[in-house]
Amino acid sequence: MSACFHCGDECRTTVISHQDKTFCCHGCKTVFDILNDNDLSYYYDLERTPGTTPLEQEGKFDFLENEQIVAKLLEFDEQDTQVVSLLIPSIHCSSCIWVLENLNKLNPAVKTAQVNFPKKTVRITYSSEILSLQDLVILLSRIGYEPYISLDDASEKKSNIDRSLIYKLGLAGFAFGNIMFLSFPEYFEVNEFWLEKFKHVFRWLMFCFALPVAFYSGRDYFISAYKGLRSNILNIDVPIAIGISVLFIRSTVEIIMDWGSGFFDSMAGLVFFLLLGKFFQQKTYAFLSFERDYKSYFPIAVTRLVKNETNDSSIKKEEQTQVYELKKGDRILIRNSELLPVDAILIKGNALIDYSFVTGEAEPVNKVSGDQLFAGGRQQAGVIEVEVLKPVEQSYLTQLWSNVIFSKNKQSAFENITDSISRRFTVSLLVIAILATIVWMFIDISIALNVFTAVLIVACPCAIALAAPFTLGNLLRIFGRHKLYLKNSSVIEQLAHIDTVVFDKTGTLTTSVKNTITYEGVALNDEEKALLTSTLRASNHPLSRSLYAILDKNNIQTLDNFKEEVGQGITGVINNRKIKVGSFGFVDASHKKTQEDAHQRTAVHISTDNIYKGCYVFYNEYREGVKEVFDTLKKTTGIVILSGDNDGEKEHLSTLLPKNTTILFNQKPEDKLDYIKTLQDNGKNVLMIGDGLNDAGALAQSNVGISISENVNVFSPACDGILDASKFKEITQFLNLSRKGIKVIKYAFIFSLFYNLIGLGFAITGNLAPVVAAILMPLSSISIVVFTTIGTHILGRRFNESK
Incomplete structure (x- = not known):
């Protein structure tokens, strides 16, 4: 019985032949045609039979013709643009992510699609003029990704646990333990009853345990390495995939040829500790996400109107309120250039809303009293009074901050430390393996192949893959506790390379x-x-x-x-x-x-x-500690002041600054941007610190842009971080902590190199026994995790003591 090319199911009742391929139904054939016609056949290169069988759906989504139901499901609906987040239970691998994020090739009305793999959701922005929500859901269902839509969850999204990583981790751990147990007789060379009678049984049992580890638990590393090589990138997963492959192939050959028990224990241990690192990383980011959602990750305040303590109920006083404290029915003021943090109804004022932060469309929208306004819009025509429709969702602001519209070129141009090391590591590893093999071909050709595989086995960069995620994840949490809120962990690496700091004056230094x-x-x-x-x-x-x-x-x-x-x-x-x-x-x-x-x-x-x-x-x-900040910064970085004000305070400001500091006044926003670009053209790595209002362009242009927040709703998605104004004097400490964090990662790499050199000593001399590999590889992974955890804990404690 033949299997379906798309979904892999057996063709029990229907067999459809098409383009020399077999399909179980017209649904799978249709999906194949859609992907093939839109140049998306690479989908099938990512995973064998990756699709899922599309279910019968005629009339199933007719309820999406009801506008009231659709309104409850939409996150945003303005300027002929709609945004919706849908739960897709069938998301299970990288090929699913790939095809969902390429929906725009299937239908041009789809503008962007972002997959949240752990939550199995996809957030889609599309043109409502061309495509309805019903048509979008049907399109997803046709390609095997039918959304689960529950109107009970329209207002309150439930978190969905990604259990696939837990399954892979559990299986790898179970196999690792059993393979180690079965390897004990050969570890200790027990040449009696157990080894003589059962060694072949034990070896083939180890092979059976290793199969799902290599082909299920470790498959993501092969997929990532394959995609990297297709893009001409030597990512960290390339040497990992090589290591897993060589471990499995050599061990299988040794068992078949009765040369020994192989290295199945090392392979299972390698995959187990890699997945353990990924699990801890996921838990760390989940904790950080919790802080973002419920502990005011963004220190944004809004002006809330409350009844004055007078007999006149029409007179209301203004108070600054944290956004997460807003409740349905609250009245708030939104000033010119302020971001609207909640969905609301316009009560008073002339609303001219710029939704470019959400849609990328720069044309503002006029609104009149009674109209609904969506979170993420920025007011452009003075002050307005609005009534809150529902409490703020910090997770929505997080999505806004991470919007693809604001993914700057500086992110793609920056090479993180792991990618940099892994590229050099992979090349060095292959060179050492080839040179060692050539030398042994002249000494003893029978050992040459063993040496080649042994080098690839023992030098697998498991520890390198673990060092950066653990270190940067912990540092991100430390920064957050001290009220510097960064967009992501890669910003820490960029902060460590800063050599020029540019300050705005009004609202930043003052x-x-x-x-x-x-x-x-x-x-x-x-x-x-x-x-x-x-x-x-x-x-x-x-x-x-x-x-x-x-x-x-x-x-x-x-x-x-x-x-x-x-x-x-x-x-x-x-x-x-x-x-x-x-x-x-x-x-x-x-x-x-x-x-x-x-x-x-x-x-x-x-x-x-x-x-x-x-x-x-x-x-x-001027802010407390300004002179101390300048005096400390001048030791490691250049300092520049760019102010839009006149030069009336130049003489006083000069007394606070180091000699020969560049001070420029009467700078328009475009002048600041151009000046930073000039610095970058001269090879400088620039940190821009501004108030987030007039400095959006400069913040976006700089290598790292940090916005100062002083209980004012001037959050700018163009920045990379938000610093509470009360922590201004700790800027130099944040920069030092970033540099020390990178040092921890480098020390971890050196620590890992120490283990690799020991292992290479065994491998190159042809003496790599399975017991040596079984001890060295897990020990290196555990020690790196412990080292980075202790290292970042010490840095965090010293940071507290230095305040």
Whole structure:
């Protein structure tokens, strides 16, 4: 009976021949045609018979024609773009991930698809004009990935445990223990009853235990190595796959030829410890994910409106609230350029929402009172008041931060330490194996092949594969505890290579909490004061927030019009009265006041109806520990200050900075970006630290971009990390901890090399006995795990003591 080419099931009732292949049903044949016609036949190279049998589905998804049901399932629905997360129980291997993330080749209406393998979900962004949710679900079902849709889970997603890794780990551990037990007689050379009578039985039992370890537990390493080689990449899984293959093949040959018991115990131990490392890594990231979801991974606060303690219920006071404390029905303010962290209903104000963070579409959408607004949108037209529809889902913000739109070239251009070492390791390993074999061909040709395989066996980089995940995972958790929240562990490696630090000034070096502010000019009347306060209320610039905090907040009104020119100023209109607030040139360039006088101090200038009124002068308060940070940084990195403000504080700032520090004022956002690009063109690795508002371009361009957060909702997905403002003075310690973390990984590699050299000594001399390999290989893996765990624990304790 023939097997189906696509799903592997036996063709019991129907046999369909097509293109010299056999299919069990028209569904499997259709899937094959879809993949083949769209140049996706590589799907079948990843795994033999990877598909699953598509079930009968006619009419099964008719309920998705109901718009109310669809609305409950969608995460986002705006600008003809819909986003949905679907549970796919049949996801089971890398080929599943590959075909699901290439859905856009099956249907161009699909924009992106991201698979979460541990949770067996796929998050799909698609054009609702071309493709409906029902059509999308049917498409998935046709290719063997029918979603499980439960409306009970529409609002509360249940976590799904990936048990395949547990099964593989359990099987490898079971086989490892039994093979070791069966190998004891030969380890200790018991030449009596047990070895004489049962050695062949024991050896073939070991072979039977080794089969599922090699072909089930270890198959992911073969798939990864194959994909890497197809892409001309020598990843860490290539030497691992070589090691597993050589161990299995040589051991099988030794048993068949009755030369010995082989190295099945070492092979099973190798796979077991590799999977154990992967399991611990998965548990570590699951713990970090828990922190992200429920412990305010992003230190974002929003302005919540609460009833004032007066008899007038219409008067509400403003308070800063952590986003995870928001509840359904809460009223919150969203200022200009603020990110909307929740799904909400627009109550008051002019909403112009930019959803480019979600969809990549830069065209903003106008909304009116009563319209629904989706999390992830950024307000672009002043202040709005909204009512929360459902509590914030930090996991959604995590997805936004990891959106493919913000996957920068710097990530793909950076080679992590494991890939760098593994490439050199693989080449060195093959060279040593070939040279040793050539030498032995002149000494004793019968031993040459054994030497070649022995080198490949004993030098398998199990320990190298474990060092970085354990170290970086632990460091990521330490950073989070000290309020530096990084996008992923690869950012730690990039921080370790930083040689130039670029700072924004306002909102980064200075704090908006403490400022001395004085007014100079014509006194404002009550109407102008109300207009000024209402306009400042809509802005998120640090100077606007500082000034708004000290003004009388009575008679605040909703603006008829609001516009902010980044780096210049803001314009507000109420009842045809216009106010401009910002730089002197922006407010009234034609005024006779001299430019020299205007630029001597940090000031916010004001004009109403095109008549210059005066300015509020700011005397900035710098953050605690700024000078100490600069003094420590100058020892290891270059320092640059890029400020959008005038040079009024240049003299004072120069006293805080090391000599010959580059200080540039009047820098527009595009100027900052271009300057960082110039530094990178000159071979510099740049860390940009800004306020996340005007510095988004510079943060994105830099090798690492960190946004300072001071209880303000200015989260930018363009950054790589968010630092709580209270931890500013610990910047140098974070950089040092990153460098020390990389040293731990390198020490672990050296430690691993020590074991490899011992093993190579046995292998090259032709004396690698199974018992030696069985001791060395597991011991190296265990010692690396212990070493990295203790090393990062010591670093974390020293970090606490240095504070």
